Amino acid sequence: MNVRALAGSGTGVKLGWSAFLITGIAGMLSLGLFRPQGERGLWVTLAGAALGVTLLGRVLTRLFLRPVRPDVIPEKTRFLAELEIVLLMVLSVSVFLQATGGAISPWHALSYWLMLVLAAFVRPSVSMLAAALLFGLEWMHARQGLPGVSARLLASHGLFLGLFGGTGLLVRTAEIVMSRRDERRRRTQKVRQDQEELRDFRLMGPVTARNERDRAEQDELLGKASLLEIHDHILYELRLLRESLQVTSAVLLWMDTAGQRLKVVEAASLSDAINGRFLESGVHFSALKGTIGNIVRNQLTMNIAPFPFAASALAYYSGNQPVGSFLGLPIFEQGRMIGVLCCDRADPTPFSEAQVTLAQKGAEQMLRTVATERVFSQMARSKFEQEKLYQALAYMNRALDLQSVVDAAFSAIGSICPLDEIAIVHWEDTEKKARILGAQGELFTGRVGELLSVNRSLLTLAMENRHFLPVNGELRDARQIVVHESISYADMNSVLVQPLIEGDRAIGGLVFASRERGVFTPQRRDMLGALANQVAIGLQKALMYQRLEEMATTDGLTGLTNHRTFQERFSQMLARAERSGAPLTMLITDIDKFKRVNDTYGHPIGDVVIKRVAAILKKQARNIDLVARYGGEEFGIVLEATDAEGARNAAERIRAEVEAQVFDSPQGQFKATLSIGFATFPADGAHKQVLIDKADKALYYAKEHGRNQVVYFGGI
Numbered sequence: 001m002n003v004r005a006l007a008g009s010g011t012g013v014k015l016g017w018s019a020f021l022i023t024g025i026a027g028m029l030s031l032g033l034f035r036p037q038g039e040r041g042l043w044v045t046l047a048g049a050a051l052g053v054t055l056l057g058r059v060l061t062r063l064f065l066r067p068v069r070p071d072v073i074p075e076k077t078r079f080l081a082e083l084e085i086v087l088l089m090v091l092s093v094s095v096f097l098q099a100t101g102g103a104i105s106p107w108h109a110l111s112y113w114l115m116l117v118l119a120a121f122v123r124p125s126v127s128m129l130a131a132a133l134l135f136g137l138e139w140m141h142a143r144q145g146l147p148g149v150s151a152r153l154l155a156s157h158g159l160f161l162g163l164f165g166g167t168g169l170l171v172r173t174a175e176i177v178m179s180r181r182d183e184r185r186r187r188t189q190k191v192r193q194d195q196e197e198l199r200d201f202r203l204m205g206p207v208t209a210r211n212e213r214d215r216a217e218q219d220e221l222l223g224k225a226s227l228l229e230i231h232d233h234i235l236y237e238l239r240l241l242r243e244s245l246q247v248t249s250a251v252l253l254w255m256d257t258a259g260q261r262l263k264v265v266e267a268a269s270l271s272d273a274i275n276g277r278f279l280e281s282g283v284h285f286s287a288l289k290g291t292i293g294n295i296v297r298n299q300l301t302m303n304i305a306p307f308p309f310a311a312s313a314l315a316y317y318s319g320n321q322p323v324g325s326f327l328g329l330p331i332f333e334q335g336r337m338i339g340v341l342c343c344d345r346a347d348p349t350p351f352s353e354a355q356v357t358l359a360q361k362g363a364e365q366m367l368r369t370v371a372t373e374r375v376f377s378q379m380a381r382s383k384f385e386q387e388k389l390y391q392a393l394a395y396m397n398r399a400l401d402l403q404s405v406v407d408a409a410f411s412a413i414g415s416i417c418p419l420d421e422i423a424i425v426h427w428e429d430t431e432k433k434a435r436i437l438g439a440q441g442e443l444f445t446g447r448v449g450e451l452l453s454v455n456r457s458l459l460t461l462a463m464e465n466r467h468f469l470p471v472n473g474e475l476r477d478a479r480q481i482v483v484h485e486s487i488s489y490a491d492m493n494s495v496l497v498q499p500l501i502e503g504d505r506a507i508g509g510l511v512f513a514s515r516e517r518g519v520f521t522p523q524r525r526d527m528l529g530a531l532a533n534q535v536a537i538g539l540q541k542a543l544m545y546q547r548l549e550e551m552a553t554t555d556g557l558t559g560l561t562n563h564r565t566f567q568e569r570f571s572q573m574l575a576r577a578e579r580s581g582a583p584l585t586m587l588i589t590d591i592d593k594f595k596r597v598n599d600t601y602g603h604p605i606g607d608v609v610i611k612r613v614a615a616i617l618k619k620q621a622r623n624i625d626l627v628a629r630y631g632g633e634e635f636g637i638v639l640e641a642t643d644a645e646g647a648r649n650a651a652e653r654i655r656a657e658v659e660a661q662v663f664d665s666p667q668g669q670f671k672a673t674l675s676i677g678f679a680t681f682p683a684d685g686a687h688k689q690v691l692i693d694k695a696d697k698a699l700y701y702a703k704e705h706g707r708n709q710v711v712y713f714g715g716i
Contacts, residue, residue: 008672018054018084019052025051025091026133030140034098055088083126086118090130094137102141103222108157111138112164117619119168120175127168131161139214174340200280231266233369233397238268241362244548245355247345248323249274251316252366254339255287255296262287262296262340264316273311273319285315295328295340305350314344324348327356331363333371341366361544364503368537375530396538400545405538406438409531413512416527417520419511423483423669426539427506434459434483434508437539442512443487452484459483462497463506469497473520483511494519498532502540555629557607560616563636567688570638573626574688577640577681585647586691587637587678588699589617589654592707594633597672598667601665607673613658637693644712646682651676651710659708673708675699684713 025048028034034048050410094113097105111134119127137156142154234252242250249269253262261284267274287296291313295302304682305325313319314326341363343351351359396408406424413422421441425434433451436444454460458480463471470476478490482497489495492513500508510532512520520528553565561569570586577584591597591613598606610633617635621627630636639647660675677698679691694713702711 009274013590018058018088021050021054022084022087022091024608025095026137028197029091029098029137029179031093032098032102032141034095035102035141047372048099048456051088051092051095055085055092058085079123079126082122083129086126086130087124087133089114089118090133094134097138102138104153111157113161115161116164116168116171119165120172121168124169127165131165135161138434148657151655153264164283198216225655226376229376229397230370230373235266235268235368237365237369238266238363240544240548241343241359241504242268244271244358245343245345245351246347246604247343248321249342249344250362252339253316253342253388255337256284259296259337261285261317265339267316271317271321273321286324290315291326291341292328292342295330299330299332299337301330301356302326303351303356307344314342316342322346325350327351327359329356329359329363331367333367338367361540365537365540368502368533370531372530372537375533396534400542402437402539402542402546405535405542409510409535409537410438410440412531412534413510413528416531417514417524418514419514419519421489421511423511424508424535425454425483425511426500426508427463435457443489443513447487454483457481457483458495458497459509459511462499462509466499466506467524469500470495473525474517482513489513491515491614493517494527496520496528498528499537500532500539502536507536507539513576557631558611560614560618560635561626561628563628563630566626566630566636569626570636570688573638573640574681574691578686579627581642582641583641583683584681585639585678586695587639587647587676588695589613589635589637589651589674589676590699590703591633592673592675592703594672597670601663601667601670605663605665609663612661612663613672613674616657617654620650620657641681644678644683644714647678648710648712650676655708655710675702675707677713678710679713 002521057409068578093110097108097111100107115127115131115134118130122130138157139154238250238252241247248271249267251267251269251274252265254265255262263284285334287293291302291304291309292315303325304327307323307326309323311319311321311323314323315423317323325344325348329341330337331341341359343359396412397537409424410422413419419440421439421443423439423441423444424437425439427433428435428451433449434454436448436450439445439448448477458469459482465564471564473494475482475492475495478546482489482495494512494514495515496512498510499506500510510528514527527624553562554560555562571585576582591609594606594609610629614627614629614635617627618619621637621639624640626636626638628636628642639650642650654675655676658672662669662671677695677700679685679694679698681691684694698713698716701716702709705711
């Protein structure tokens with residue numbers, strides 16, 4: 001019996017009765033009221049019966065009532081549920097053993113088998129508590145002077161409890177390892193099968209007998225490959241949306257040609273209530289009914305919170321699923337509605353404007369994925385060079401950061417035609433200039449990463465017109481500015497600028513050049529145009545990934561490292577210090593009387609103070625140091641390779657600069673001060689938490705003894 005599954009599958013745990021019963025039974029056991037030679041009163045018998053009935057009821061409830069997904073239940077609730085049923089089991093076994101002789105019971109091995117089962121199926125902390133309770137109750141019973149019970153016997157019982165518990169833990173660990181190994185084996189086998197299928201479809205490896213295939217069969221195979229790519233991209237983007245928006249489900253619905261029915265294309269969901277019939281078999285449902293039908297009829301975005309209907313109002317749910325808020329976005333292509341992007345979550349608050357914008361960007365990416373795959377499918381039906389392009393774009397699909405996108409783009413371009421010069425340019429809205437993200441050749445040597453003014457250039461014209469230039473792929477005037485006036489293409493006989501289009505705007509361009517004439521044939525221009533679409537998708541995906549990474553690691557108000565990331569990096573820095581033997585110092589700072597600032601001048605002014613202090617900390621820190629917003633008006637700083645004296649000097653500079661600041665407010669100007677406490681490795685401690693605690697104590701001392709000062713823990 002899987003104890004953990006029983007313990008964690010309930011939707012909620014009412015521990016009032018159980019806590020009372022567990023406490024009472026444990027007390028009775030410690031007094032030996034269940035021993036065979038004792039006089040049992042009616043209330044003792046009733047207590048034992050209540051224990052058995054309660055345990056049986058809990059087991060039956062968790063076995064036969066349909067559970068909610070465990071990840072929907074709060075972790076604390078799941079822990080208490082697991083703890084409850086384990087304690088009930090332990091007490092039931094203890095009552096039985098005490099009633100049959102206690103430490104000398106002929107059934108005493110039952111406690112070892114219980115320990116083996118618990119260690120194998122419940123979390124280690126709970127199984128350790130169970131072992132301690134089993135042994136503790138037996139020891140307290142034995143203290144009452146039971147005949148035949150010696151200290152050696154009790155010690156052997158404790159040893160066997162530990163051995164059986166350890167065996168159960170080993171079984172559990174082995175099961176986890178084997179499960180992960182099997183999963184890796186299945187994944188490897190699936191990848192191998194996919195690769196063989198892709199080679200058969202001429203999407204990987206050399207082209208050998210492609211033209212021997214019947215055209216209809218070839219079209220069918222290419223269509224299947226395109227569908228696979230579309231589903232993979234859409235599922236990835238839906239998962240990205242689900243994680244970034246913190247929703248239960250992100251679902252893409254697609255319209256049929258008549259505009260009357262929808263089907264689930266892909267769904268990224270944490271819920272078991274997703275309608276598997278629609279997801280697995282592609283069954284259509286009416287596009288005009290329910291909440292989604294309102295989106296289709298009105299062709300407007302719907303942001304509903306709190307959501308007033310049952311989950312069944314959303315056709316993609318077939319079971320009970322808490323829905324607190326819902327976001328539905330219609331998707332249009334060339335003025336015609338072709339689908340709906342749906343997001344829902346249990347939180348009843350509406351989606352923010354930023355979240356709606358992020359969902360819209362995700363929908364645009366999915367639409368562009370479909371459009372790009374259409375082009376790729378058409379291209380792959382004609383020429384050998386198109387086949388090579390499709391193969392090269394496999395690199396692009398794996399790219400998640402900007403440099404990987406650039407490298408993959410160069411690889412794909414090289415598979416289409418040989419070129420002397422390639423440049424990938426991204427338009428920076430904030431700077432109103434173009435940044436060179438990557439280049440191959442001699443013209444951009446040393447200029448990658450540089451911002452250039454591209455006014456009056458061929459690149460600007462191509463971006464404004466959203467069309468490749470020059471039309472015939474050759475410069476009519478050698479003096480024509482292609483990217484920047486400092487970069488001459490006079491020696492190039494073939495030049496082509498492909499704009500990078502994202503949504504309804506140009507975000508940059510691909511600039512190609514060759515000394516040969518006639519390189520950019522119509523066919524190659526089409527392929528490079530399709531590649532430009534893919535590069536635009538890759539760049540936007542990389543930028544979105546970069547933004548999500550920044551959101552996950554930085555504080556939104558100050559731009560500093562957040563508390564969670566601070567803890568991770570602090571551990572890494574401390575490990576480096578331990579290996580190298582270099583000192584390291586932890587500083588904790590706090591803005592003095594910050595509550596008074598908020599109460600007097602308002603929270604917006606308080607935010608200004610926090611941001612300016614953060615900017616000072618960031619400016620004073622070195623590149624190797626770590627600066628983070630620790631919480632509220634507190635900041636944490638880790639100074640690498642810095643002893644107590646160096647840390648005090650750095651802290652004094654920070655304190656003095658903050659003290660010199662003057663802040664403006666409607667009530668007039670004011671100043672703020674900073675208290676700083678610090679502790680140093682290895683002088684004050686070798687563990688992270690020890691250093692944090694001591695730095696915090698030094699900060700407390702600074703605030704209690706006048707504020708606006710720097711205090712070293714070792715000097716208190």
